[in-house]
Amino acid sequence: MVILLAGAGGQLGRDLQPALAGTDLHPFDHRQLDITDAGAVEAAVERVRPDWVINAAAFNDVDGAEQAEDQAFAVNAAGAGNLAEAAARVGAAILHISTDYVFDGTKGSPYTEDDEPNPLSVYARSKYEGEQRVLGRAPPPAWSVPHGCMDGRARTSSRPSSPRRSGAGPSG
Numbered sequence: 389m390v391i392l393l394a395g396a397g398g399q400l401g402r403d404l405q406p407a408l409a410g411t412d413l414h415p416f417d418h419r420q421l422d423i424t425d426a427g428a429v430e431a432a433v434e435r436v437r438p439d440w441v442i443n444a445a446a447f448n449d450v451d452g453a454e455q456a457e458d459q460a461f462a463v464n465a466a467g468a469g470n471l472a473e474a475a476a477r478v479g480a481a482i483l484h485i486s487t488d489y490v491f492d493g494t495k496g497s498p499y500t501e502d503d504e505p506n507p508l509s510v511y512a513r514s515k516y517e518g519e520q521r522v523l524g525r526a527p528p529p530a531w532s533v534p535h536g537c538m539d540g541r542a543r544t545s546s547r548p549s550s551p552r553r554s555g556a557g558p559s560g
């Protein structure tokens with residue numbers, strides 16, 4: 389199986405690489421592939437011809453996004469869309485990581501994929517739009533995983549350490 393992994397230098401990207409040993413894995417970190425560059429994304433996907441594209445790239449600074457809306461949307465929404473479109477063009481499936489921040493945290497019990505999103509922050513709205521772009525693209529299928537807080541082996545400094553909202557609401 390041929391896999392193109394975008395955002396390979398991040399926490400999830402680095403943890404996925406050993407987990408995907410045995411596949412024909414093509415990891416691209418931010419320096420090697422900027423997902424906001426639609427032409428570069430298309431060229432990389434055309435070159436690799438993956439069966440799967442995994443999007444582990446993100447503007448992941450939840451608090452910082454409030455002052456960097458354009459950048460958050462460029463990466464989390466347009467960038468995700470670029471990967472989805474390029475993957476669709478070569479018939480690849482795509483796995484995209486979303487966030488439980490797409491929910492507003494008022495439910496009072498754990499969220500499921502069927503719950504109605506209500507993204508409140510800039511980060512949440514940018515991730516929600518990315519999710520929509522990935523899920524709305526042409527087949528083959530796309531998966532968007534609404535992930536909560538991640539605790540992997542790799543650590544990066546790009547994720548803020550400020551407390552997240554308490555209660556049953558979004559955690560990451």
Ligand SMILES: NC(=O)c1ccc[n+]([C@@H]2O[C@H](COP(=O)([O-])OP(=O)(O)OC[C@H]3O[C@@H](n4cnc5c(N)ncnc54)[C@H](OP(=O)(O)O)[C@@H]3O)[C@@H](O)[C@H]2O)c1
Nearest residue numbers: 395397398399400418422423445446448485536537538560
């Ligand atoms: N960590 C959590 O608790 C958590 C919780 C829920 C959901 N998620 C989601 O899980 C996914 C992975 O998160 P993570 O924790 O692994 O984040 P991370 O450690 O911040 O990694 C994100 C990676 O994306 C790269 N990146 C940023 N802009 C890019 C661009 N334009 N093109 C290509 N790469 C770019 C970053 O590179 P630079 O650092 O060089 O910019 C970084 O290596 C994200 O979709 C995130 O929203 C994470």
